[in-house]
Amino acid sequence: MKKQDFVFILGVAVLLLPFFIFEPVYRWYHTFNAAHGMMMSFLKFALLSTLGEIIGLRISAGVYCRKGFGILPRMLVWGVLGMGINMAMIIFSNGTPAFLQYLGMSEAPAIFHAPGLSWPKVLVAFAVSVSMNTIFAPVFMTLHKITDTHILATGGTLSGFFTPIPMRKIMMGLNWGVLWGFVFKKTIPLFWFPAHTLTFLLPGNMRVLCAALLGVVLGILLAVAARKGEAPAKS
Numbered sequence: 001m002k003k004q005d006f007v008f009i010l011g012v013a014v015l016l017l018p019f020f021i022f023e024p025v026y027r028w029y030h031t032f033n034a035a036h037g038m039m040m041s042f043l044k045f046a047l048l049s050t051l052g053e054i055i056g057l058r059i060s061a062g063v064y065c066r067k068g069f070g071i072l073p074r075m076l077v078w079g080v081l082g083m084g085i086n087m088a089m090i091i092f093s094n095g096t097p098a099f100l101q102y103l104g105m106s107e108a109p110a111i112f113h114a115p116g117l118s119w120p121k122v123l124v125a126f127a128v129s130v131s132m133n134t135i136f137a138p139v140f141m142t143l144h145k146i147t148d149t150h151i152l153a154t155g156g157t158l159s160g161f162f163t164p165i166p167m168r169k170i171m172m173g174l175n176w177g178v179l180w181g182f183v184f185k186k187t188i189p190l191f192w193f194p195a196h197t198l199t200f201l202l203p204g205n206m207r208v209l210c211a212a213l214l215g216v217v218l219g220i221l222l223a224v225a226a227r228k229g230e231a232p233a234k235s
Contacts, residue, residue, distance in 0.1 A: 008064055012051065033205060038083050041208050045082025046075040049215025053078075056220050070156025077147045078215070081140065086208050088140075092132040093200060093207075097124055099131075117201065129196035133188050141183055146170050187221055 018025045033040045053074055058064050065071060093112070100108035105124075112124040149170050154160025195217075199210045 004064060005058075008054075008058075015047075030205070033209075037208070038086060041082045041086035041212075042079035044209055044212035045085065045215060046079035048212040049078040049082065049218065050075045052216035052218050052220065055216060059220060068152060068156040070151040070154075070161070072158055073151045073156060073161040074148075076158075076161070077144070077151070081144060082208075082212065084140065085211055088132055088136045089200075089207055089211065092128050092136070093204075096128040096131045100124060100127060112200075122197065122201065125200040126193070126197045128200045129193050133192045133196060137188055137192060138184055142174075142179065145174060145179065149174070183221075191217070191221070 019029055020026070050071060054064050054071070057066070057069060094109075097109040097112045107120075108124050111118070111120045112128070114121065146165065146167065150165045151161055153170075154163060195214055196211070199207050199214070202210055
């Protein structure tokens with residue numbers, strides 16, 4: 001562990017610890033989060049998921065930041081994507097139990113929204129996770145890869161980020177072998193299905209925070225995917 005690692009860990013601790021050790025800070029967070037859910041989704045993902053990408057850069061390149069990485073554009077993208085994730089979690093956590101009810105599991109909505117833990121609730125939460133990660137996640141991950149490519153191509157600057165995104169050019173140049181063979185085929189069923197099952201078992205006001213914390217894991221997965229992209233992809 002190098003000096004930069006100690007500095008990084010200390011900075012993260014200073015940022016996050018007040019929410020855990022000072023009751024007034026936690027109460028403020030809880031109240032503000034309840035009143036401004038979408039705004040907090042933006043902030044949580046902008047901070048925590050960008051933090052995950054910084055850790056991913058440390059894993060893949062040995063540094064926490066480098067020229068052209070574009071921390072501010074990445075925070076902006078993650079904030080907007082975080083609001084989309086919050087929207088998706090609301091839609092699928094209500095829509096999937098309703099669909100299960102339509103299929104014949106009449107108590108699915110009541111089971112899912114009831115307090116406590118039971119195996120039927122785990123089953124419904126798993127169904128919510130599978131539906132969200134099968135329908136929403138591939139689009140979300142592809143969009144994130146497109147914006148990430150655009151950030152790097154424009155030097156990591158905010159002014160460069162706000163130039164038109166050459167969607168066709170970027171999509172034609174994506175490593176679909178890695179996107180399919182690792183990101184879609186492996187991380188979605190093996191990690192995101194169970195991870196979001198646990199997330200949907202949490203109280204509603206904790207789900208977005210948990211999803212944002214999983215963004216740290218996503219940063220590590222992106223670093224692994226970047227390394228895989230340097231080698232021939234397997235189908």
